[in-house]
Amino acid sequence: MIKRLVATLAVTTLALTATARAEEKPTKVTVGYLNLVNAQLVTKHLGLLAKEMPGIDIKYVKIGGGGDMLRAIAGNDLDFGGLGNPPTAIGATRALPIKGILVINMLDYVEAMVVRTDKNITSLKDLKGKTVAAPFGSTTHYLLLQALKDEGVDPASLKILDLAPSDIAAAWLRGDIDAAWFWEPNLDKAVKNGGKILVTSGEMAKRGYPTWDIGVVMNAFAEKYPSYVEKFVKAECEGIDFWLKNPEKTAEIIAEELSLPLPDATRMMNGTGMVPCSKQLTDDYLGTSAKKGKFVDTLLSTADFLVKQERLPKLLPRTEFEAFIQPAYLEKVVGH
Amino acid sequence: MSVEASHMVIPISADRTRRGGLRVPNIPRSILLSALTVAMLLATWTVVTEMGWANELFLPKPQAVWAAFVKTMTKGYQGATLLQHLGASLYRILTAFALACVVGIPLGVVMGVSRNARALLNPLIEFYRPLPPLGLYTLLVMWLGIGESSKLSLLFLAGLPGIVISTIQAVTSVDPVYVRAAQSLGATRRDLLFHVYLPAAGPLILAGMRISLGFTYTVLVAAEIVAASAGIGWMIWDAAKFLLSDVVIMGLIVLGLTGIVLDLAMRAIAKLLMPWA
Numbered sequence: 001m002i003k004r005l006v007a008t009l010a011v012t013t014l015a016l017t018a019t020a021r022a023e024e025k026p027t028k029v030t031v032g033y034l035n036l037v038n039a040q041l042v043t044k045h046l047g048l049l050a051k052e053m054p055g056i057d058i059k060y061v062k063i064g065g066g067g068d069m070l071r072a073i074a075g076n077d078l079d080f081g082g083l084g085n086p087p088t089a090i091g092a093t094r095a096l097p098i099k100g101i102l103v104i105n106m107l108d109y110v111e112a113m114v115v116r117t118d119k120n121i122t123s124l125k126d127l128k129g130k131t132v133a134a135p136f137g138s139t140t141h142y143l144l145l146q147a148l149k150d151e152g153v154d155p156a157s158l159k160i161l162d163l164a165p166s167d168i169a170a171a172w173l174r175g176d177i178d179a180a181w182f183w184e185p186n187l188d189k190a191v192k193n194g195g196k197i198l199v200t201s202g203e204m205a206k207r208g209y210p211t212w213d214i215g216v217v218m219n220a221f222a223e224k225y226p227s228y229v230e231k232f233v234k235a236e237c238e239g240i241d242f243w244l245k246n247p248e249k250t251a252e253i254i255a256e257e258l259s260l261p262l263p264d265a266t267r268m269m270n271g272t273g274m275v276p277c278s279k280q281l282t283d284d285y286l287g288t289s290a291k292k293g294k295f296v297d298t299l300l301s302t303a304d305f306l307v308k309q310e311r312l313p314k315l316l317p318r319t320e321f322e323a324f325i326q327p328a329y330l331e332k333v334v335g336h
Numbered sequence: 337m338s339v340e341a342s343h344m345v346i347p348i349s350a351d352r353t354r355r356g357g358l359r360v361p362n363i364p365r366s367i368l369l370s371a372l373t374v375a376m377l378l379a380t381w382t383v384v385t386e387m388g389w390a391n392e393l394f395l396p397k398p399q400a401v402w403a404a405f406v407k408t409m410t411k412g413y414q415g416a417t418l419l420q421h422l423g424a425s426l427y428r429i430l431t432a433f434a435l436a437c438v439v440g441i442p443l444g445v446v447m448g449v450s451r452n453a454r455a456l457l458n459p460l461i462e463f464y465r466p467l468p469p470l471g472l473y474t475l476l477v478m479w480l481g482i483g484e485s486s487k488l489s490l491l492f493l494a495g496l497p498g499i500v501i502s503t504i505q506a507v508t509s510v511d512p513v514y515v516r517a518a519q520s521l522g523a524t525r526r527d528l529l530f531h532v533y534l535p536a537a538g539p540l541i542l543a544g545m546r547i548s549l550g551f552t553y554t555v556l557v558a559a560e561i562v563a564a565s566a567g568i569g570w571m572i573w574d575a576a577k578f579l580l581s582d583v584v585i586m587g588l589i590v591l592g593l594t595g596i597v598l599d600l601a602m603r604a605i606a607k608l609l610m611p612w613a
């Protein structure tokens with residue numbers, strides 16, 4: 001009798017919470033997406049998020065780089081965003097109210113260091129005395145400094161400038177800079193105008209410096225509308241599936257979204273590593289809620305690097321970065 | 337258009353100049369009141385942060401900002417000490433401002449004295465004056481590159497209209513009686529310029545210069561966003577990227593204080609040059 005009463009109570013409570021939860025619905029969802037080539041463009045183009053969240057005003061905001069994304073997050077202007085590993089390490093260390101929920105992309109040759117062909121630069125050592133640009137605080141700035149360190153080149157022996165990707169392209173066309181480490185679609189403008197690739201981010205990944213972008217959600221949003229975080233992850237996973245299954249159509253979408261010729265879009269696509277959602281829960285990526293994956297290691301080493309660069313005040317313990325990675329939503333979507 | 341705008345500016349500055357004359361008995365009180373404002377601000381800041389009402393990420397404690405100041409003074413921020421950053425910025429501001437004065441004051445005098453010149457040049461000044469500096473800057477970067485010239489041009493263009501417009505206003509408001517008196521005494525055009533127009537218009541031109549320096553200051557951070565590696569504006573921008581709000585606030589305070597010092601210096605110079613003002 002009592003058992004049954006408890007059971008009824010439990011069921012009623014569950015039903016009540018379920019209804020209560022169903023009623024909680026955001027009126028507007030703002031997604032900040034990085035201006036680079038990945039499946040978020042597919043999700044956006046196909047309106048997959050709108051299908052998951054009918055009746056909700058979905059606003060996409062294009063954001064140039066990680067620094068701007070951090071500011072937008074700190075200013076509470078977004079519900080979802082995307083960040084490369086250096087800005088993520090910064091955000092996690094500075095206790096920004098965000099959690100990493102999804103691998104947006106792994107960076108291969110979609111990010112690369114381009115050098116001026118006529119400057120006879122064949123190795124990083126040849127960069128001494130040259131002017132090199134990178135968006136400070138981004139994945140490529142991080143890789144540039146790591147690569148210089150590994151080659152034993154003193155960063156002070158070259159002039160490193162902080163420029164946004166679009167400004168790098170403009171400065172390159174004017175001949176103001178000799179080399180730059182940045183990303184598509186602007187990277188291609190430099191390559192086509194007297195540039196050649198010296199080293200790609202994919203090569204750096206093989207040397208032990210993987211770079212990636214991770215989808216993040218604001219904590220306040222996740223606490224209030226957890227089911228909508230799942231919907232977001234589901235929509236992005238559908239975009240990733242579409243990317244993996246329909247490469248030709250995806251290239252067309254990217255060409256259209258970024259106003260690029262189709263061959264360029266295809267090349268940029270191939271230079272981006274897309275990880276199927278089920279695979280994201282393996283140890284190489286996010287891992288599971290019980291055992292977080294290698295993303296934690298990357299965050300930790302990136303943060304350590306930034307502390308040495310005096311861009312971060314202190315190195316947080318590993319547990320903080322583990323807490324930042326939240327595969328729980330993805331686990332529900334994938335059905336673990 | 338410009339006339340209305342300057343009308344709004346001039347009485348205020350004239351007021352200030354007049355107050356300057358009566359200043360002596362006011363000194364202790366005004367300083368006390370100013371000190372009170374600063375103290376109140378500091379106290380509020382301390383209380384808010386000590387009580388934990390503000391997220392330290394956005395509003396760090398005063399002592400954290402002080403620590404950032406000491407560290408930047410001694411060890412530097414990203415390869416340059418605070419004084420080097422300040423030097424780089426002051427060089428840009430003062431060079432651009434000096435250029436704006438050298439170009440703007442003669443331009444303003446010519447436009448003030450000659451209606452034709454005013455009609456010819458007004459469209460240019462009036463057109464670019466309200467343009468947002470960042471919009472202008474993208475074009476300047478494309479034209480002039482990412483080096484110093486685009487930064488100096490932006491600062492120059494920000495400072496120029498203020499000077500031109502207040503100089504025009506200053507020259508046109510010179511009492512015609514002075515001009516006629518001088519002419520009846522046989523003054524040449526040159527005499528008129530150096531002995532009537534400039535001395536009479538001087539105080540208002542100076543007011544315009546002070547306003548213009550303020551405009552130059554407001555675009556400093558924008559100017560240093562693109563490809564700078566030193567400068568207070570760049571330091572603020574870079575620190576904001578890494579969410580180092582203590583450095584950001586410290587940079588803003590330093591920027592504000594140097595602005596006050598520059599303004600005081602300009603007033604002191606004016607007093608030396610124009611004791612009649």
